[in-house]
Amino acid sequence: MSELSIFAIVTIAIIIIIIIAIIGNSLSDRGSQEYERPEARAGREGEYIATNIIRKVLRDEDILLTNVEISYDGRKAELDNVIINKYGVFIIEVKNYAGTIYGKADDYTWIKSKTDPFGNTFTKTVRNPIKQVNRQVYLLAKHLELYGFNVWVEGYAFFVQGNSPVWCKEVLGSLHDIDKAVHTFNRNRLSVSDTEAIKEILLGSYR
Incomplete structure (x- = not known):
């Protein structure tokens, strides 16, 4: 060769x-x-499911914003769903936890337990969604105050799997719960111009 x-x-x-x-x-x-991490995928799928559920109870005048980023005094938060209407401003935090959840309303963290098909049980500590949404309520109210809107904000946690370890006014477990929460007068009665202005603020296009 x-x-x-x-x-x-x-x-x-x-x-x-x-x-x-x-x-x-x-x-x-x-x-x-x-x-994609299983937790991230479950969270994304849960948000998609919950948003579609929320849309079923919306009325013509309701405004729904998703994945809203806000900040106040250097503290940031991302809100899964924000509904704005004449009844007020509402946050709905979505949780798609699989398995069994253990915890109390006042606990800072909860325990998530899941058993796989082979009989292995895994546990993980998660932040108490009630505490989480209460923080979001505070930050959103303060964020709106910066623009001159002194609005009472209501916050809720919606469990896609219906497996919340506690049931209280901040926890939503059904379509009826969501409808009642966002269509009952509390401390607000917002005008159409107010709801549109708040929408623009949260979209970052307020002038």
Whole structure:
């Protein structure tokens, strides 16, 4: 075999190795980008389900905003769902926990327990959603005050799986609960102009 033939074979082999390496890295990068933690996926799916449920009880004058980012005094929060209407401003925090949840209304954290098909039980500490939504209520009310709106904000936690360990006024477990929560006069009676202004504030386009 001539030196030219050997050189050609080596060159082709090197090119093939380079191509394989490029394809491998590409697949690896794509896999890492497409991977999503089970908790994150469950949360995203839960938000999608809950938002569709909320839409079923909305009336013509209701405004629904999702994934609203707010801040006050350096403290930030992302609100799953905010409903604005003549009855007031309402936050609905969505939780799609699988398994059994243990905790009390005043506990800072709760325990989530889940058993897999093989009989293995896993536990995890999660933040008490009631405490979480109460913080969101405070931040949203203060955020709106910065724009001159002194609005009473109501906050609720909605459990997609219906497995809240406690049931109180901040916990919603059904379509009826959501409808009643956002369509009952409390401390507000907002005008159409007020609801539109609050919407623009939360969308970041208020002038």
